[in-house]
Amino acid sequence: MVEKEGKIWAIGGGKGGTGKSFVTSAMGTYIAGKGKRVILIDIDIGGANLHSFFGISRPKKSLTDFFEAGASLNKLAVKTGIDNMSLITGDIHSLASDNIKFTQKLKLFRHIMKLNKHYVIIDLGAGSHNNTIDTFLMADKKIVILEPEITSVENMYHFIKNALFRKLRMSLREYGFKDIVEQMWERREEYNIKSLRELMDCIRDNFSYVGDIIDKELSDFKLYLILNKIRSSDDILIGSSMKSILMKYLGVDTKFVGFVEYDDSVWRSMRERRPFMLNYSLSRSAKEVEVFTENLLKGKEIKLSRN
Amino acid sequence: MSRKNLKRYFEILEIDSGASLSEIRNAYIRLKRLYSTDSIVITPIADEFSKKRRLAVLQQIEEAYTKLNEELKDEHQKSTYFGKPGIASENVSEGEEGDSVSFSGDVLRQIREKRGIHLYEVALDTKIRVEILENIEHERFDALPQEVYLKGHVSNYARYLLLDPRKVADDYISRYKAWKADVKDKT
Structure with missing residues (x-):
């Protein structure tokens, strides 16, 4: 059974090079192959290169045309060479730090939501910039990609904490507690707050009526975790461990949906300018992509055998 | 608890x-x-x-x-x-009453009720229909599905109750078989 809701997916996770674009392209290809319509949106500020995964050249039109000339998103979508799937590219000019105003951003989100006949998969690229975080928070499915190495883990914590902090701040503001988070944070020395967790605890202690809101926001903030480039079966445990810590330390519910092993054919596919999922459709990694994409569609976790 | x-x-x-x-x-x-x-x-x-x-x-x-x-x-x-059999648990391995273990439908029902679980919850999680679960608990053998299916259902139900699925199923099926042989004799 496919979940009715939740067709806007955002792929983030902080560190560059963990395979966000690969996952986006492979996942999209698989879903399109099932006969569903898919639009990929590449808003990687550092360098939008999703098109390379399909062996097509950089699209001439980009989100800049949306922001500056009011072009509709449908007009910006270019063919990927794969049936049912098109691609919209953002570029550094349209998404760089302060170039887009908040209202423009909301307009973009509104238009993305109107694409609801499609699965919209957004490749966020690296970093924890506000524009990246806001797009992540808007998505129905918040997907993070982790590589089993310490730098990736570190950046992912940073990314998730930033996203959660921003979400709490915005929603408490909506509930009318305008500056609680800011004020607490400014007086962190006084309250001895050194982390997001301590901040949340401290707000709970001092404003008991806000505790429920924090709990509600936390329960809305669900993550889906994909482990990429694993090199041994032991690495899979890192996914389960990450899930555990995110819940037990931050209270964030995470579904560990799957993993992909390290595979040279991903890189080879790019060289050959052919989509990986078509070029190496029988490879183990392609099967692993299918498994986690199915899990994402159904909102399920990966089943791990006892070992 | x-x-x-x-x-x-x-x-x-x-x-x-x-x-x-x-x-x-x-x-x-x-x-x-x-x-x-x-x-x-x-x-x-x-x-x-x-x-x-x-x-x-x-x-x-x-x-x-x-x-x-x-x-x-x-x-x-x-x-x-209560004179009822020990519930198979890996941690409790006295194994003395191993031979006389009896997981009747009634025992399964008692364990379930003690946990405060409704049959509907079991049905929802195990995907076994409520009528079948009821028939298992009441040991209405004539109304139950064939042995292979029954064994699967009983194992799943036992697993849900944190019992050893194999022991429970073996015991349950042995009574089912006895009943079946009995029916055959009569005809």
């Missing part, structure tokens, strides 16, 4: 409430190791996820594991006290 508490302990150990005993133990070992040693998932936040906090997590894990074990042991003792 209430169903709610039981559920919470399973959540702390991050396993389904239908998990088997060995799954419970594996989860306990895995989590204990995770929160008591440094690893690439702990080190990057070690400064804020302090030793003290981790200790608190470890205590929860310990409590959940102990309580779940107690619950199962408790069930074992009570059922033997």
